[in-house]
Amino acid sequence: MAxxxxxxxxxxxxxxxxAGDGTTNRSITGVNFQPDWxxxxxxxxxxxxxxxxIIRGVQVALNSNDTSADDTISNSLTAFNxxxxxxxxxxxxxxxSANYVGWNWLGANGTASNTQGSITSTVSANTTSxxxxxxxxxxxxxxxxxxxxxxxxxFIIFKDRSSVKDWFVYHQSYSPATGGKLNLTVNPGADSGxxxxxxxTSSVFSIGSANTTNPSGNNMIAYCFAEKKGFSKFGSYTGNxxxxxxxxxxxxxxxxxxxxxxxxxxxxxxxxxxLNPNNVCTQYLRADISAGESTFTTFDMLSNGFxxxxxxxxxxxxxxxxxxxxxxxxxxxxxxxxxAR
Numbered sequence: 001m002a003x004x005x006x007x008x009x010x011x012x013x014x015x016x017x018x019a020g021d022g023t024t025n026r027s028i029t030g031v032n033f034q035p036d037w038x039x040x041x042x043x044x045x046x047x048x049x050x051x052x053x054i055i056r057g058v059q060v061a062l063n064s065n066d067t068s069a070d071d072t073i074s075n076s077l078t079a080f081n082x083x084x085x086x087x088x089x090x091x092x093x094x095x096x097s098a099n100y101v102g103w104n105w106l107g108a109n110g111t112a113s114n115t116q117g118s119i120t121s122t123v124s125a126n127t128t129s130x131x132x133x134x135x136x137x138x139x140x141x142x143x144x145x146x147x148x149x150x151x152x153x154x155f156i157i158f159k160d161r162s163s164v165k166d167w168f169v170y171h172q173s174y175s176p177a178t179g180g181k182l183n184l185t186v187n188p189g190a191d192s193g194x195x196x197x198x199x200x201t202s203s204v205f206s207i208g209s210a211n212t213t214n215p216s217g218n219n220m221i222a223y224c225f226a227e228k229k230g231f232s233k234f235g236s237y238t239g240n241x242x243x244x245x246x247x248x249x250x251x252x253x254x255x256x257x258x259x260x261x262x263x264x265x266x267x268x269x270x271x272x273x274x275l276n277p278n279n280v281c282t283q284y285l286r287a288d289i290s291a292g293e294s295t296f297t298t299f300d301m302l303s304n305g306f307x308x309x310x311x312x313x314x315x316x317x318x319x320x321x322x323x324x325x326x327x328x329x330x331x332x333x334x335x336x337x338x339x340a341r
Contacts, residue, residue, distance in 0.1 A: 005128060006231050009255065009328040012106045012129035013231075015274040017043075022089040022096040024075070031084040036107030036124050037133060037223065038077060038085050039064070041285050043275075043293040044098040047091050049285075052077045054124050055111055055135045056221065061092070062159055064182055064268075064287045070161045070219075099293075101275060101285070103256065105131050116146030117204040123148040130226030140216030142196045144204040152200040153224040154234040155325055157182055160211075162218035170195060170205070172227075173236035173262075173323050179212070180323075183288050185265045230331035234324070236262070241318025245299070245308025252328035254301045258287070259314070263321045266314045273301060273329050280309050304332050 006012060016030050020042075036054040041047070048063040050073070056062075058078055061071050075088035085102070087093040093100070107124035114123045119139060125132035125148030132148045138160075147153055156170040167182035174180070177197040180188040193210035200206070205224070207214040214220075227234055233250040240246055256272040268287035275283040275293070279300040283293055298315055300307045306326070308316045315322065 006228070006331070009231055009252070009330065012126065012131070013255065013327045014104050015256065015272045016084065016102045016104065017274050018100050018102070020094045020096055020098040020100055022094060024088045025078050025086050026088070026094055027081060027084065027086050028102060029081075029084045031102075031104045033104075033106045034080055034082050034109050035085060035104035036080070036109060037105040037131075038080070039103040040077070040087070040093055041101050042092055042095070042098050043101055043285065045091075045292050046290050047098075047292070048290050049287060050076060050092040052085075053133050053221070053223075054080060054107060054109070055122055055133050056161065062161070062221070064167060065290045066183055067164045067166055069163050069165075101272070103272070105129075107131060107133050112148070114146035114148050117144035119143050119145050121145050121147075125149055128228075130228040130232060132224045134222040134224055136220050136222070138207075138211075138214040138216055138218045138220055140209055140211075140214060142206070142208050143214060144206050145222070146204050147200075147222070147224045149202070149224060149226045151202050151226045153205060154200075154227045155225040156200070156205060157223045158213050159221050160215055160218050161221055163215070165215070166212060168194065168212040170200070171323050172199075172234055176206075180260065180262070182268060185267055185288060187264070188262055225325070231328045233326045236321055236323045239308070239313075239316040239318055239320045239322065241311055241316060243309065243311055245310065245316045247302070247307040248305050248324065250305040250326050250328075251332050252305075252326075253303050253330045253332075254306055254326045255329035256327045257299070257301070257306055258325040260323050261314055261317070261320055262323055263319075264313060264317065269298075269314065271298065276301070301329075303330075
């Protein structure tokens with residue numbers, strides 16, 4: 001796999017933090033691009049994660065921590081801007097005396113119809129960074145859906161937009177008959193109906209008859225990520241139960257790492273370089289829980305990956321298996337090589 005041509009990863013994925021002030025249509029800048037997917041969390045208190053994208057449109061939120069369908073919130077995210085986004089005074093986006101974090105991904109800044117699968121999809125795809133947003137309507141029968149990336153996705157997050165239902169996760173470390181649930185701490189489960197027991201390809205992902213990924217007549221959204229060397233990595237590791245924990249090589253200095261234990265009940269832990277500018281990384285949020293920011297000594301972000309620094313079973317149980325999703329702050333090689341923190 002060739003190295004990505006991305007010289008500045010923050011042009012494709014970036015995190016911003018801000019203090020809420022309760023105003024209307026407040027512009028949050030510093031993203032460096034117009035985001036197509038924005039994930040916001042109130043760090044200060046119990047409040048839903050709110051996820052917005054270019055296909056579903058502004059003010060239409062999904063919550064990673066619960067099963068709700070699309071929810072229109074008029075005073076939430078009100079615009080995708082050239083250097084960020086605008087928010088109003090909802091508790092999830094801009095209430096006074098609360099601190100927020102926003103994770104931002106660049107798609108195509110537009111949408112296109114994709115007919116490569118048996119189901120026609122609407123796609124906003126960035127082939128450089130390996131990220132696409134895919135909307136489709138389920139059929140309830142084995143099918144394929146075009147994702148627009150040109151390489152096989154390694155990680156996909158699915159949500160039924162039309163009904164109350166769990167989020168669903170495809171990860172290349174699972175078998176193609178296995179899937180996880182983003183809103184729950186449960187272990188991944190096996191069912192050939194999730195992905196028709198078929199791995200993703202360079203043009204499509206497969207879905208079976210399961211109502212988690214292919215409910216008949218329902219509108220679905222899928223966030224797809226292909227692995228790009230020097231920019232993103234989606235892998236797994238085995239814990240050693242030692243405070244001198246495993247070192248996981250990514251080929252870049254991480255800007256964000258998400259962890260999930262797959263051999264036990266564990267949350268989806270989210271760490272980034274804005275909440276954790278120095279090692280050891282301690283500040284985290286959990287995608288499956290509405291709680292605010294918490295603290296736990298966990299791992300170091302290195303120039304070429306990350307190293308676990310605790311013995312907790314959610315990150316480093318002896319013999320336990322963990323999946324991770326990582327995005328780069330700086331690549332290890334190229335014109336802008338990573339340096340140590």
